[in-house]
Amino acid sequence: MKEALDKFSKQAATYKKFRPTYPAQLFDYIYSLCTHKNTAWDCGTGNGQVALELAKVFNKVFATDISEKQIHNAPRKENILYRVERAEKTSFPDNTFDLVTVAQALHWFDFNSFNQEVKRVLKPSGIVAVWGYSLLRINPEINKIIDNFYTQIIGEYWDKERKHVDSRYETINFNFEEINITQKFEIETQWTFQQLQGYFNSWSSVQNYMEKNNGHNPVTRLMEEINPFWLNSQKQIVFPVFVRIGKNVL
Numbered sequence: 001m002k003e004a005l006d007k008f009s010k011q012a013a014t015y016k017k018f019r020p021t022y023p024a025q026l027f028d029y030i031y032s033l034c035t036h037k038n039t040a041w042d043c044g045t046g047n048g049q050v051a052l053e054l055a056k057v058f059n060k061v062f063a064t065d066i067s068e069k070q071i072h073n074a075p076r077k078e079n080i081l082y083r084v085e086r087a088e089k090t091s092f093p094d095n096t097f098d099l100v101t102v103a104q105a106l107h108w109f110d111f112n113s114f115n116q117e118v119k120r121v122l123k124p125s126g127i128v129a130v131w132g133y134s135l136l137r138i139n140p141e142i143n144k145i146i147d148n149f150y151t152q153i154i155g156e157y158w159d160k161e162r163k164h165v166d167s168r169y170e171t172i173n174f175n176f177e178e179i180n181i182t183q184k185f186e187i188e189t190q191w192t193f194q195q196l197q198g199y200f201n202s203w204s205s206v207q208n209y210m211e212k213n214n215g216h217n218p219v220t221r222l223m224e225e226i227n228p229f230w231l232n233s234q235k236q237i238v239f240p241v242f243v244r245i246g247k248n249v250l
Helices: 009-018 024-033 049-054 070-075 111-121 141-152 163-167 191-200 203-213 219-229
Strands: 039-043 060-065 079-085 095-101 123-135 185-192 234-247
Touching: 009 191, 024 123, 024 185, 024 234, 039 049, 049 060, 049 079, 049 095, 060 070, 070 079, 095 111, 111 123, 141 219, 185 191, 191 219
Parallel strands: 039 060, 039 095, 060 079, 095 123
Antiparallel strands: 123 234, 185 234
C-alpha cells in the first residue's frame, strides 16, 4: 500500500483560515442522489468544512484524516465524530455509510486500496462523491502571473500527485458505477489582497520550496507582481470545480 502522506499538518491553521469553501449547489446535487441520509463519511476531512456541511443533513458524520493537527483545528458539532485514520484502511464496519465524500484529497490516496475500502464500508447503492478545484481565476492580467508562478516558479516543487488535480481526476481509477454530471460547479468568493496571499501560503508546493531554499518565501515576489493589477480592496475569485460521483453496485 502507498505510504500515507501528511502534507498539511505544519500549516494546519493557515489551511483552515484561507481555504475556499465549496458551493451549496454541489452539496444539494450530491444529496439528491442519496437514497438515505443517515450516516456519511468525509474522508481526508482536513479542516472539516465538508463534514460541517454534511452534518446539516445527515444524522451522523464520521470525518477522518491522517493529520492530527488538522483534526484538532476542525469545527466541532455533536453529530460529527472525528478520527485520525488513513483513508485506505479504517476501523469502520462493513456497509456503514450512505455517502462517502472526498474533497481535494483523493490524489494523495492509494487509489486501488481506497476503492476497495469504500466498497466495503459503503452500503449497497450508496454514493461516493470525490471532487477538487482547479487553479483560481481572477482576471487575464493576474491569471497570467499566477500561471507563470504555478508552472515556472514552483512547478518542480509540487508533489507528483498534483498531476491528478491538473487532469481533473480523470486519470484516477474510479471503480464505481459512474454518474454522468452535466451541471457545472464553481467556487465564487470575494477576497482581499491579504486573503489571496494567505491562500498561496497554504500551498504544499510553497512549503516545499521554502524547505529547499533556506526559508525564502516565493509568494512575496508573486504578490509584488500582482499588486499593480489589484486596484480594488476586493476582487472576485473563481475556482472551477471538477466532480466524479459513483454508486456502489455489488
